[in-house]
Amino acid sequence: TEPPQNLHGLSPAQFALLKQKTLSAKSHAYCPYSRFPVGACLLAAPPQATAAAAEPATYITGANVENASYPTGICAERTALAKAVTDGHRAFAALAVAADTETPASPCGMCRQFVREFCAADMPVFMFDREGGCVVVTLGELLPMSFGPEQLLGREGGERA
Amino acid sequence: TEPPQNLHGLSPAQFALLKQKTLSAKSHAYCPYSRFPVGACLLAAPPQATAAAAEPATYITGANVENASYPTGICAERTALAKAVTDGHRAFAALAVAADTETPASPCGMCRQFVREFCAADMPVFMFDREGGCVVVTLGELLPMSFGPEQLLGREGGERA
Amino acid sequence: TEPPQNLHGLSPAQFALLKQKTLSAKSHAYCPYSRFPVGACLLAAPPQATAAAAEPATYITGANVENASYPTGICAERTALAKAVTDGHRAFAALAVAADTETPASPCGMCRQFVREFCAADMPVFMFDREGGCVVVTLGELLPMSFGPEQLLGREGGERA
Amino acid sequence: TEPPQNLHGLSPAQFALLKQKTLSAKSHAYCPYSRFPVGACLLAAPPQATAAAAEPATYITGANVENASYPTGICAERTALAKAVTDGHRAFAALAVAADTETPASPCGMCRQFVREFCAADMPVFMFDREGGCVVVTLGELLPMSFGPEQLLGREGGERA
Ligand SMILES: [Zn+2]
Ligand SMILES: [Zn+2]
Ligand SMILES: [Zn+2]
Ligand SMILES: [Zn+2]
Numbered sequence: 001t002e003p004p005q006n007l008h009g010l011s012p013a014q015f016a017l018l019k020q021k022t023l024s025a026k027s028h029a030y031c032p033y034s035r036f037p038v039g040a041c042l043l044a045a046p047p048q049a050t051a052a053a054a055e056p057a058t059y060i061t062g063a064n065v066e067n068a069s070y071p072t073g074i075c076a077e078r079t080a081l082a083k084a085v086t087d088g089h090r091a092f093a094a095l096a097v098a099a100d101t102e103t104p105a106s107p108c109g110m111c112r113q114f115v116r117e118f119c120a121a122d123m124p125v126f127m128f129d130r131e132g133g134c135v136v137v138t139l140g141e142l143l144p145m146s147f148g149p150e151q152l153l154g155r156e157g158g159e160r161a
Numbered sequence: 162t163e164p165p166q167n168l169h170g171l172s173p174a175q176f177a178l179l180k181q182k183t184l185s186a187k188s189h190a191y192c193p194y195s196r197f198p199v200g201a202c203l204l205a206a207p208p209q210a211t212a213a214a215a216e217p218a219t220y221i222t223g224a225n226v227e228n229a230s231y232p233t234g235i236c237a238e239r240t241a242l243a244k245a246v247t248d249g250h251r252a253f254a255a256l257a258v259a260a261d262t263e264t265p266a267s268p269c270g271m272c273r274q275f276v277r278e279f280c281a282a283d284m285p286v287f288m289f290d291r292e293g294g295c296v297v298v299t300l301g302e303l304l305p306m307s308f309g310p311e312q313l314l315g316r317e318g319g320e321r322a
Numbered sequence: 323t324e325p326p327q328n329l330h331g332l333s334p335a336q337f338a339l340l341k342q343k344t345l346s347a348k349s350h351a352y353c354p355y356s357r358f359p360v361g362a363c364l365l366a367a368p369p370q371a372t373a374a375a376a377e378p379a380t381y382i383t384g385a386n387v388e389n390a391s392y393p394t395g396i397c398a399e400r401t402a403l404a405k406a407v408t409d410g411h412r413a414f415a416a417l418a419v420a421a422d423t424e425t426p427a428s429p430c431g432m433c434r435q436f437v438r439e440f441c442a443a444d445m446p447v448f449m450f451d452r453e454g455g456c457v458v459v460t461l462g463e464l465l466p467m468s469f470g471p472e473q474l475l476g477r478e479g480g481e482r483a
Numbered sequence: 484t485e486p487p488q489n490l491h492g493l494s495p496a497q498f499a500l501l502k503q504k505t506l507s508a509k510s511h512a513y514c515p516y517s518r519f520p521v522g523a524c525l526l527a528a529p530p531q532a533t534a535a536a537a538e539p540a541t542y543i544t545g546a547n548v549e550n551a552s553y554p555t556g557i558c559a560e561r562t563a564l565a566k567a568v569t570d571g572h573r574a575f576a577a578l579a580v581a582a583d584t585e586t587p588a589s590p591c592g593m594c595r596q597f598v599r600e601f602c603a604a605d606m607p608v609f610m611f612d613r614e615g616g617c618v619v620v621t622l623g624e625l626l627p628m629s630f631g632p633e634q635l636l637g638r639e640g641g642e643r644a
Contacts, residue, residue, distance in 0.1 A: 028568075030600075032636060068630060073392050079566070082545070082562040109269075109273040110274055111270070145298065151197075152516065229475075229591075232591075235400060243387045243405075308390060428628045430592075431597075432596055467620065469592075473584060
């Protein structure tokens with residue numbers, strides 16, 4: 001399968017590694033209820049204005065962790081981001097997600113909302129099918145007119161530091 | 162404030178009622194944590210092919226119900242839809258949401274996902290600001306490339322009746 | 323099947339009605355993923371110090387509403403409480419839940435947390451199996467040492483009105 | 484502050500390390516909405532019947548990651564467990580949680596439910612206050628009569644492998 005034409009600033013090597021890590025993350029899923037394993041991977045942006053090429057890139061993976069109480073479970077993308085944020089990352093160059101589907105699976109709305117707190121509207125989201133076929137869009141395309149921190153923080157009486 | 166030019170099939174009277182119910186639903190919010198009351202209203206589609214004009218329309222409202230454990234809370238749109246679905250409604254002509262914001266607040270990603278299970282991509286979503294100013298888009302515009310029942314049901318080994 | 327010996331202040335007629343409404347609420351579930359319908363019913367407490375016997379009791383039902391994105395779904399108990407709260411109820415005399423299980427199904431932890439925001443520790447929770455067999459415990463027994471509003475509100479800098 | 488008398492099988496050194504990691508995990512929280520940082524730490528059980536003392540213990544930490552859409556956020560305990568499970572851990576010797584509270588903060592119901600999928604009823608849960616004061620109970624005490632995998636898996640027609 002061919003990589004997308006537009007890698008949104010990633011190098012071919014970064015894309016290849018992101019793809020490999022995302023596909024293999026599926027095997028860490030705990031999904032006895034849906035039997036629908038999903039893998040995810042975030043590429044953390046280098047801190048500040050450091051050149052990406054000069055900086056060792058950090059890849060943080062995740063997979064879905066389901067629960068007998070379905071609403072209590074956590075999707076792959078949110079597992080990856082919760083890991084990344086509590087590891088100190090606050091900016092990201094790309095998100096990728098993979099499922100054993102015929103056409104590339106997209107993040108659910110809850111995950112789009114969760115990553116939107118930290119990720120820019122122009123961050124690419126790479127979506128893989130079971131053969132490794134890929135479609136890429138930006139987060140802004142997946143969650144237009146989004147609800148975010150600006151709506152809540154800095155309001156009168158809503159100061160939060 | 163002017164209604165949107167495109168009412169997406171609603172009559173002016175239906176739009177006016179939807180707006181009024183959505184704005185007043187805000188007052189039923191329980192939001193001691195965010196102090197951000199949100200109101201929502203669904204207009205249930207008449208069953209089958211009955212003409213909308215001939216059928217008494219059903220409006221189902223909701224508001225946000227927060228919790229000391231923030232992730233346990235429920236947004237206004239999901240309250241309205243959970244009510245509607247357990248009242249037997251399965252098709253909807255419109256969703257509306259209102260918040261005390263300067264510009265119309267949009268549904269969070271989790272709510273877009275929740276309503277997507279039942280609502281068509283061309284269903285209008287009317288969003289109101291604190292003055293009653295309105296913006297309207299379709300659900301498909303708010304949640305493009307969505308993840309839905311088709312991806313899970315009817316899979317090999319995923320039969321669910 | 324026999325009612326529990328301790329009805330926790332409900333009259334036999336109230337218990338019978340609560341049971342009937344809870345069992346029949348199961349039929350309103352939307353659960354194509356789990357095929358595990360759950361029904362729930364809240365008995366709203368009469369406002370203020372009005373005697374229960376003198377006041378018409380209000381029963382609010384709910385059922386589970388699942389989603390292709392499993393974590394986005396809502397359980398029966400939370401559907402019922404979100405309805406009740408946005409209808410203006412703030413105090414409850416009983417919660418009941420029913421599932422098609424051999425032994426009475428209990429609320430998941432997320433639902434225990436959600437109802438704890440409004441319900442007293444000594445509120446009874448009636449749990450029914452598929453034959454209508456019943457076990458009753460209090461909310462405090464289901465969620466001991468709970469995390470609640472007291473921990474968050476009224477803190478220094480956490481004023482919320 | 485004194486450690487609890489009953490360490491539930493942990494060595495004093497393991498408890499000391501668990502405490503230190505849990506308290507310092509708080510500093511990784513992203514909580515601009517609640518301003519209520521929570522830290523959590525899981526002690527993974529050594530695989531199989533290996534003696535704990537002989538095996539290097541694995542500690543996995545987490546913190547709360549909030550979202551402008553409050554219900555979309557993830558608590559500290561769930562962050563830690565989602566990390567641990569997707570790292571391959573399936574059994575745990577202890578969970579610990581810490582908050583800047585006067586009395587030790589307990590896990591919310593949603594987190595009790597999430598960890599119950601993997602953790603035994605007799606697993607200890609250590610809860611710390613802002614001074615490091617500690618209370619310990621078992622998971623079974625925090626979530627009695629719990630709803631778990633047994634209720635869903637292995638049902639007739641509910642086979643999931
Ligand atoms: Zn998701
Ligand atoms: Zn929402
Ligand atoms: Zn539940
Ligand atoms: Zn929690």
